[in-house]
Amino acid sequence: MGSVGVLALQGDVREHLATLSALGVESARVRTPGELDGVDALVLPGGESTAIAHLLVTSGLRGPLGERLESGMPVLGTCAGLILLAREVLDGRADQWGYGALEVTVRRNGYGRQVASFEAPLELADGSSVPGVFIRAPRILACGPRVEVLATYAHGEGPDPVLVRQGPVWGASFHPELTADTTVHRLFVESL
Numbered sequence: 001m002g003s004v005g006v007l008a009l010q011g012d013v014r015e016h017l018a019t020l021s022a023l024g025v026e027s028a029r030v031r032t033p034g035e036l037d038g039v040d041a042l043v044l045p046g047g048e049s050t051a052i053a054h055l056l057v058t059s060g061l062r063g064p065l066g067e068r069l070e071s072g073m074p075v076l077g078t079c080a081g082l083i084l085l086a087r088e089v090l091d092g093r094a095d096q097w098g099y100g101a102l103e104v105t106v107r108r109n110g111y112g113r114q115v116a117s118f119e120a121p122l123e124l125a126d127g128s129s130v131p132g133v134f135i136r137a138p139r140i141l142a143c144g145p146r147v148e149v150l151a152t153y154a155h156g157e158g159p160d161p162v163l164v165r166q167g168p169v170w171g172a173s174f175h176p177e178l179t180a181d182t183t184v185h186r187l188f189v190e191s192l
């Protein structure tokens with residue numbers, strides 16, 4: 001496995017780099033098309049999806065990243081990163097664009113503004129649990145037939161899918177980089 005990039009335009013970049021380095025994985029910030037060329041996989045961090053989308057355009061990365069996604073580069077999008085990968089985004093800004101690489105429908109801030117942030121245990125497919133930190137999180141409302149659900153969040157109206165995968169494209173509605181638990185990054189890295 002080569003190096004895993006972290007898209008470093010906006011959002012919680014450092015935390016992803018720290019988690020990857022805790023796993024002993026070679027990682028690098030990606031801010032330019034040249035830096036994108038140097039990585040074999042990419043993490044799209046949490047932050048603000050509209051801000052990251054804007055910076056993808058101004059950095060010249062929008063097109064090159066789209067091409068890498070089409071050629072099957074593995075990606076893990078967390079929170080805002082998931083929104084950028086989703087096929088359909090509800091409650092987006094009128095001009096909000098995304099890559100549509102993951103056949104899911106998400107609602108931005110889909111857990112409501114009153115509970116802007118919360119923590120909850122999440123259940124992995126093997127029955128184990130990982131901590132989930134949700135910050136103005138997108139809610140996954142629907143998944144296409146090719147989408148595998150790897151973790152769920154059980155709550156009153158749930159369970160909701162919160163970690164999903166469609167081949168090389170992974171999305172998490174929570175922030176696995178904000179806890180000491182490295183499970184999600186480890187699963188992603190092991191798939192490379």
Ligand code: GLN
Nearest residue numbers: 046047048049079080136
């Ligand atoms: N609500 C944010 C957005 O729409 C995502 C929040 C996050 O990444 N923590 O981009």
